[in-house]
Amino acid sequence: MGSSVSHAGAPPPTPAAAPPTPIPVGLATALPPNTEVQGDGKGVSEKVDWLNLPCPVPFEEIQREALMSLKPELFEGLRFDFTKGLNQTFALSHSVFMGSMEVPSQSSDIIKVPTAHYEFGANFLDPKLMLIGRILTDGRLNARVKCDLTDNLTLKINAQLTNEPHFSQGMFNFDYKGQDFRSQIQIGNNAFYGANYIQSVSPHLYLGSEVFWLGHQRKSGIGFAARYNTDKMVTTGQIASTGIVALSYVQKVSEKVSLASEFMYNHMTRDVTSSFGYDYILRQCRLRGKLDSNGVVAAFLEERLNMGVNLLISAEIDHSKKDYKFGFGMTVGE
Amino acid sequence: MASKASLKGKGKAGKGSKASEEGSSAAKCVKEWSTWAMKKAKVITHYGFIPLIIVIGMNSEPKPQLYQLLSPV
Numbered sequence: 102m103g104s105s106v107s108h109a110g111a112p113p114p115t116p117a118a119a120p121p122t123p124i125p126v127g128l129a130t131a132l133p134p135n136t137e138v139q140g141d142g143k144g145v146s147e148k149v150d151w152l153n154l155p156c157p158v159p160f161e162e163i164q165r166e167a168l169m170s171l172k173p174e175l176f177e178g179l180r181f182d183f184t185k186g187l188n189q190t191f192a193l194s195h196s197v198f199m200g201s202m203e204v205p206s207q208s209s210d211i212i213k214v215p216t217a218h219y220e221f222g223a224n225f226l227d228p229k230l231m232l233i234g235r236i237l238t239d240g241r242l243n244a245r246v247k248c249d250l251t252d253n254l255t256l257k258i259n260a261q262l263t264n265e266p267h268f269s270q271g272m273f274n275f276d277y278k279g280q281d282f283r284s285q286i287q288i289g290n291n292a293f294y295g296a297n298y299i300q301s302v303s304p305h306l307y308l309g310s311e312v313f314w315l316g317h318q319r320k321s322g323i324g325f326a327a328r329y330n331t332d333k334m335v336t337t338g339q340i341a342s343t344g345i346v347a348l349s350y351v352q353k354v355s356e357k358v359s360l361a362s363e364f365m366y367n368h369m370t371r372d373v374t375s376s377f378g379y380d381y382i383l384r385q386c387r388l389r390g391k392l393d394s395n396g397v398v399a400a401f402l403e404e405r406l407n408m409g410v411n412l413l414i415s416a417e418i419d420h421s422k423k424d425y426k427f428g429f430g431m432t433v434g435e
Numbered sequence: 436m437a438s439k440a441s442l443k444g445k446g447k448a449g450k451g452s453k454a455s456e457e458g459s460s461a462a463k464c465v466k467e468w469s470t471w472a473m474k475k476a477k478v479i480t481h482y483g484f485i486p487l488i489i490v491i492g493m494n495s496e497p498k499p500q501l502y503q504l505l506s507p508v
Contacts, residue, residue, distance in 0.1 A: 185507070187499035191492030223488040225495070234485045244484050262481045269477060 149304060154281040157307040160297040163328050166335050167349035170361040170380040173389045173401035175415045177201050177213075180430030192434075194222040194235075200428060211424050240264040253278045292316025305329055344368030357382050396421035409434055 158165065178200015186192040198220070201213035222235040231247040246258040255278070260271040272289040287295040292315065299309030307328045314321040324341030332353075339347045344367060351361040359382075364375045378391030390400040399417040406412055415428040493499060 183507075185503075187492065187503050188495065188497050190495050191499065193489075193504065221485070223485050223492065225488050225492045227495075232488045232491065234488050236485055242481055242484060244480065260480070262477060 154301040154304060156278060156281060157283055157299045157301045157309070158328070159276070159283055160285060160299045160309050160311060160326065163299070163307070163309065163326050163339070164337050164347070164349050166351040166359075167337065167361050167363050170351060170359060170389060171349075171363055171376055171378040171391050173399075173415070175399055175401060175417045175426070176428040176430070177415075177417075177426035178428050180413065180428060182430070182432045182434070184432075184434030186434070190226050192224045192226075194220075194224065194434070196220040196222070201426075209422070211422060287313075299326070305331055395419070403432075 176198070178198065180196070180198050180200075182194065182196045184192055184194040196219070197217075199217040200215070202216045204212040204214050206212045218238045220235050220237045222233070224234075225232040229249045231245070233243075233245040235243040240263065242260070242262040244258070244260045244262070246256075248256045250256055255274075255276040257274040257276065258271070259274075260269070262269045262271075270290055272287060272293070275286045277284050282298065282300040284298045285296065287293070287297075289295075293313065294316070295311060295313035297309060297311030299307055301307050309326045309328075310324065311326075312321070312323045322342045324339060324343075324345075326337065326339040328335065328337045330336070334353065335349075335351045337347075337349050339345070346366045346368075347363070348365075349361065349363040351359060353359045359380045360378070361380065362375070362377045364373075366373050374394055376391050376393045378389065381388040386402060386404040388400070388402050390398075392398050397417065397419045400415075402412075402414045404412045404414075411432040413428075413430040413432060415426075415430075417424075417426040419425070489504070493501075493504075
């Protein structure tokens with residue numbers, strides 16, 4: 102998610118909790134509302150204060166709007182999440198999933214394995230310290246820690262621990278936030294070291310770069326990214342020495358609707374994918390859909406039935422591989 | 436086991452390489468101990484992380500009651 106440069110430890114997916122739909126999400130919160138008053142008929146252009154540029158988004162969130170619109174958490178089967186808050190900062194969550202998971206196979210056939218699991222989780226969310234832990238019935242633990250050591254320095258730890266030896270992954274991140282830049286150092290298991298840096302060069306344009314080094318395979322890479330955003334649109338581009346070029350463009354058509362498109366090219370595997378999607382954020386529901394150049398059509402609906410009760414419907418139709426995935430679920434609690 | 440192998444190596448090789456043998460056996464000891472420490476840390480984290488979050492959460496303000504941990508209300 103975020104970085105297009107491949108690295109050993111993939112961060113675990115964020116805990117599944119559909120946001121309450123009255124609060125705007127996605128592009129609506131990412132961009133400042135358009136409050137310029139057109140008093141005299143023509144727009145007043147603001148004088149740019151070059152010494153006081155805004156702080157950029159973190160490097161891994163440079164494609165945040167496009168990812169939120171184009172990559173909802175599609176699933177196949179039944180999903181039920183229950184989050185119980187014990188007080189403002191502490192909550193327990195129970196989650197049941199019954200469905201098919203895809204097993205990657207060498208041939209082009211799709212192998213699906215029926216799985217069912219129960220996941221117990223505990224969240225502690227303080228302004229300065231965030232602890233999230235999830236444990237599954239097969240013994241896998243997903244742990245995330247985020248600690249603000251000082252005002253500008255943050256420590257993040259992501260770990261996935263399993264009972265099988267040599268399958269566990271962990272990653273330490275140290276983030277430093279300056280006035281108009283952010284930098285991050287990553288240390289992961291399997292001797293993975295990475296660093297990235299992003300700087301605002303104008304109120305709308307942010308440029309960043311990252312380097313990484315994989316110790317065990319003696320691979321290293323460097324990548325560059327740029328993000329340009331205005332009130333109505335966000336466009337990003339990323340290019341990496343692993344041969345990946347990723348471009349994205351998100352346009353906010355109105356308060357409730359945004360359209361997104363993405364293009365990804367992988368030079369090593371000569372793989373080209375482009376996708377186009379929409380994101381409707383309405384009062385009672387959030388509907389996201391996308392169409393892919395691989396022949397995949399997907400849609401994801403989160404409907405708010407009542408206070409704290411959300412219905413989820415997910416559909417993914419892959420016409421080229423003839424793979425049809427439908428899922429439904431319910432989320433109870435905040 | 437690694438230290439015994441390096442002692443045998445010291446006997447055979449001679450005085451010239453004694454310093455490098457000591458250096459590499461110290462590095463091997465450090466590596467062995469750090470691997471042992473990482474394994475113990477992994478087991479402790481695996482079993483203790485969620486109880487740690489629950490303990491920290493139950494002690495935060497306002498203190499929740501113990502029955503709230505198990506009841507679905």
